Amino acid sequence: EMEWNSPYLKWLNAQMSSLVGDPSSALDGHIRVLSFGEMRMTPMPPSDRSSKFRVMVVSPETANPGYGQFFLVDTDHLNICKPESRGSFTYFRLVDFINELN
Numbered sequence: 001e002m003e004w005n006s007p008y009l010k011w012l013n014a015q016m017s018s019l020v021g022d023p024s025s026a027l028d029g030h031i032r033v034l035s036f037g038e039m040r041m042t043p044m045p046p047s048d049r050s051s052k053f054r055v056m057v058v059s060p061e062t063a064n065p066g067y068g069q070f071f072l073v074d075t076d077h078l079n080i081c082k083p084e085s086r087g088s089f090t091y092f093r094l095v096d097f098i099n100e101l102n
Helices: 007-021 077-081 089-100
Strands: 034-038 069-073
Touching: 034 077, 034 089, 069 089
Parallel strands: 034 069
Antiparallel strands: none
């Protein structure tokens, strides 16, 4: 199901998009979205950072959901999902996003 052009993923994205952008929805304006996309290939296996075999887990072309804030980051999938450090852009931006919710 988690593959390019999957009918389920298309349906799921359409459902989320309608919740975020539908003015008649009770949730309109109350759902804020922050997304990141990776620009580097991820080593496989992920535990071997020196591996020469690398894959693009989510391509930059498909990473943007089309709503909310979106940032392409010069890192791989692992560091998008789990920021490298508290000084990384993804960590800083996520903390800032959470603080903006208050």
